[in-house]
Amino acid sequence: xxxxxxxxxxxxxxxxxxxxxxxxxxxxxxxxxxxxxxxxxxxxxxxxxxxxxxxxxxxxxxxxxxxxxxxxxxxxxxxxxxxxxxxxxxxxxxxxxxxxxxxxxxxxxxxxxxxxxxxxxxxxxxxxxxxxxxxxxxxxxxxxxxxxxxxxxxxxxxxxxxxxxxxxxxxxxxxxxxxxxxxxxxxxxxxxxxxxxxxxxxxxxxxxxxxxxxxxxxxxxxxxxxxxxxxxxxxxxxxxxxxxxxxxxxxxxxxxxxxxxxxxxxxxxxxxxxxxxxxxxxxxxxxxxxxxxxxxxxxxxxxxxxxxxxxxxxxxxxxxxxx
Amino acid sequence: xxxxxxxxxxxxxxxxxxxxxxxxxxxxxxxxxxxxxxxxxxxxxxxxxxxxxxxxxxxxxxxxxxxxxxxxxxxxxxxxxxxxxxxxxxxxxxxxxxxxxxxxxxxxxxxxxxxxxxxxxxxxxxxxxxxxxxxxxxxxxxxxxxxxxxxxxxxxxxxxxxxxxxxxxxxxxxxxxxxxxxxxxxxxxxxxxxxxxxxxxxxxxxxxxxxxxxxxxxxxxxxxxxxxxxxxxxxxxxxxxxxxxxxxxxxxxxxxxxxxxxxxxxxxxxxxxxxxxxxxxxxxxxxxxxxxxxxxxxxxxxxxxxxxxxxxxxx
Numbered sequence: 296x297x298x299x300x301x302x303x304x305x306x307x308x309x310x311x312x313x314x315x316x317x318x319x320x321x322x323x324x325x326x327x328x329x330x331x332x333x334x335x336x337x338x339x340x341x342x343x344x345x346x347x348x349x350x351x352x353x354x355x356x357x358x359x360x361x362x363x364x365x366x367x368x369x370x371x372x373x374x375x376x377x378x379x380x381x382x383x384x385x386x387x388x389x390x391x392x393x394x395x396x397x398x399x400x401x402x403x404x405x406x407x408x409x410x411x412x413x414x415x416x417x418x419x420x421x422x423x424x425x426x427x428x429x430x431x432x433x434x435x436x437x438x439x440x441x442x443x444x445x446x447x448x449x450x451x452x453x454x455x456x457x458x459x460x461x462x463x464x465x466x467x468x469x470x471x472x473x474x475x476x477x478x479x480x481x482x483x484x485x486x487x488x489x490x491x492x493x494x495x496x497x498x499x500x501x502x503x504x505x506x507x508x509x510x511x512x513x514x515x516x517x518x519x520x521x522x523x524x525x526x527x528x529x530x531x532x533x534x535x536x537x538x539x540x541x542x543x544x545x546x547x548x549x550x551x552x553x554x555x556x557x558x559x560x561x562x563x564x565x566x567x568x569x570x571x572x573x574x575x576x577x578x579x580x581x582x583x584x585x586x587x588x589x590x591x592x593x594x595x596x597x598x599x600x601x602x603x604x605x606x607x608x609x610x611x612x613x614x615x616x617x618x
Numbered sequence: 619x620x621x622x623x624x625x626x627x628x629x630x631x632x633x634x635x636x637x638x639x640x641x642x643x644x645x646x647x648x649x650x651x652x653x654x655x656x657x658x659x660x661x662x663x664x665x666x667x668x669x670x671x672x673x674x675x676x677x678x679x680x681x682x683x684x685x686x687x688x689x690x691x692x693x694x695x696x697x698x699x700x701x702x703x704x705x706x707x708x709x710x711x712x713x714x715x716x717x718x719x720x721x722x723x724x725x726x727x728x729x730x731x732x733x734x735x736x737x738x739x740x741x742x743x744x745x746x747x748x749x750x751x752x753x754x755x756x757x758x759x760x761x762x763x764x765x766x767x768x769x770x771x772x773x774x775x776x777x778x779x780x781x782x783x784x785x786x787x788x789x790x791x792x793x794x795x796x797x798x799x800x801x802x803x804x805x806x807x808x809x810x811x812x813x814x815x816x817x818x819x820x821x822x823x824x825x826x827x828x829x830x831x832x833x834x835x836x837x838x839x840x841x842x843x844x845x846x847x848x849x850x851x852x853x854x855x856x857x858x859x860x861x862x863x864x865x866x867x868x869x870x871x872x873x874x875x876x877x878x879x880x881x882x883x884x885x886x887x888x889x890x891x892x893x894x895x896x897x898x899x900x901x902x903x904x905x906x907x908x909x910x911x912x913x914x915x916x917x918x919x920x921x922x923x924x925x926x927x928x929x930x931x932x933x
Binding site (some may be wrong): 309339340345356455483484485486487488489492510511512513549551554555556562563564565566568 | 652667668727774776778804805806807809810812815827831832833834837838871872875884885886889
């Protein structure tokens with residue numbers, strides 16, 4: 296049984312034109328989000344996770360630009376829509392939750408007003424209807440005494456509570472796809488666990504598909520159905536969560552996993568650091584840090600090699616030579 | 619092994635004032651009666667959520683903040699009341715590494731000057747000796763001597779943190795307080811820095827007070843672990859003992875909130891304000907195993923097993 300694909304990214308390329316040169320922040324990536332799935336994009340800082348999310352929302356700002364590719368949602372290529380139409384898609388069909396809840400909320404409006412605004416921006420309804428709905432949403436995301444707290448300002452909320460409000464705003468129009476960019480990273484461990492649970496609960500309830508961006512493999516193992524591993528703007532490996540975590544193929548994925556302490560209590564770091572993206576290394580972008588580097592890795596960019604129907608890896612160790 | 623640092627009932631309150639006459643409204647009880655010791659060559663991990671006072675505790679031990687009450691014994695000498703001029707040797711012996719390596723380095727000083735500054739302040743060596751020492755330190759933290767003339771902005775986060783470590787090491791300290799030294803770094807770089815700190819400890823017999831909120835980091839690096847909640851240590855034990863046999867309900871919940879652990883217990887609510895900590899046991903508002911007296915009587919810290927301390931009415 297194959298699940299339905301709800302969002303499909305094909306050969307997406309996003310560049311930033313800086314004074315120092317062109318930065319290929321996202322360099323030719325493709326992946327599918329299945330209906331009802333939680334897809335985790337994992338990678339270190341600068342790997343292009345956030346730019347991928349912003350590209351899907353078409354929120355990449357100058358000097359950044361989406362160069363090519365397709366983002367297909369409901370048989371529509373989002374990159375071909377007019378700005379007005381895209382505005383309609385945002386919020387209605389796809390919504391996004393950002394990392395920092397403090398800067399995602401406007402300090403001079405009450406929480407309730409901000410959630411209500413998110414509703415009236417996309418739906419035709421009276422102010423009263425919208426504010427009743429906002430109260431319900433706040434309750435749904437676990438804000439106690441939501442009626443009273445409706446009139447509170449963001450500074451009266453803690454970090455975890457603010458993030459719940461941002462999630463309520465994202466849910467305002469029941470989007471089919473929710474993109475969450477490190478939503479729990481800025482929060483404390485016990486609060487982080489609460490937010491993760493909230494996401495899983497909301498997925499069940501609204502049959503949403505979620506793209507969850509994180510650098511924390513622990514979080515990934517907790518919530519992911521499928522995983523995309525990114526490094527320096529490219530996808531190194533993608534597949535179902537079990538396959539990628541239990542049988543990682545790419546040396547980078549293996550390296551990331553061995554950076555966490557194993558049963559024996561050893562950690563093995565990946566040598567070196569992420570390369571600058573203005574003059575990235577040729578060939579496979581990971582080759583300067585790779586323990587299994589071969590001659591061909593320095594010359595050519597490895598293609599996506601199919602391991603199984605659902606597991607792909609971009610590495611010459613598993614074939615992919617152009618003979 | 620003798621104790622390098624011992625603190626007894628340490629308190630640090632920050633007054634909260636308001637209005638024109640700065641009328642005192644209360645205190646933020648950042649550190650509220652903490653006792654612990656750090657042996658020579660040992661790593662004590664200090665875990666807690668944000669706002670629990672772990673950084674303040676680290677800074678108060680180093681006398682970067684003046685304690686309100688309590689005692690600090692450094693190599694069996696009471697330094698609680700010592701004045702600045704008497705502290706020079708203590709300052710050399712106890713160093714700190716900060717969370718954000720970028721803001722802890724002067725952007726206008728070269729890496730070499732930054733490291734050498736520590737040596738100049740403590741009058742160590744002649745100019746040539748110092749330059750040689752800086753080169754050695756750079757090698758020791760996994761960089762090359764040609765970093766000497768570079769500026770912080772030319773370095774990556776991991777490299778900057780290595781400079782922070784080199785600076786702390788320059789004066790051969792006995793204790794390094796590491797305040798979240800890896801939480802600003804990427805996972806693969808985190809692992810590099812942690813391994814570096816472990817190697818240095820083996821080689822130089824340094825003690826660490828390692829402050830972090832990340833439990834796997836703490837588990838990896840510590841010998842003993844202290845769990846802090848709202849200004850108090852609620853549990854303290856050997857690493858393995860603590861992770862395998864957590865006693866305090868807060869520790870239990872904290873460990874089970876580690877992603878990937880089985881039978882998770884998600885804590886309800888959030889950390890209460892340290893200005894108005896709950897009466898009785900400070901954790902009782904979020905505790906699942908709350909007893910009647912938890913809301914009124916504050917539990918004492920007691921030793922359950924060998925070196926396993928817990929502050930809870932259940933035991």
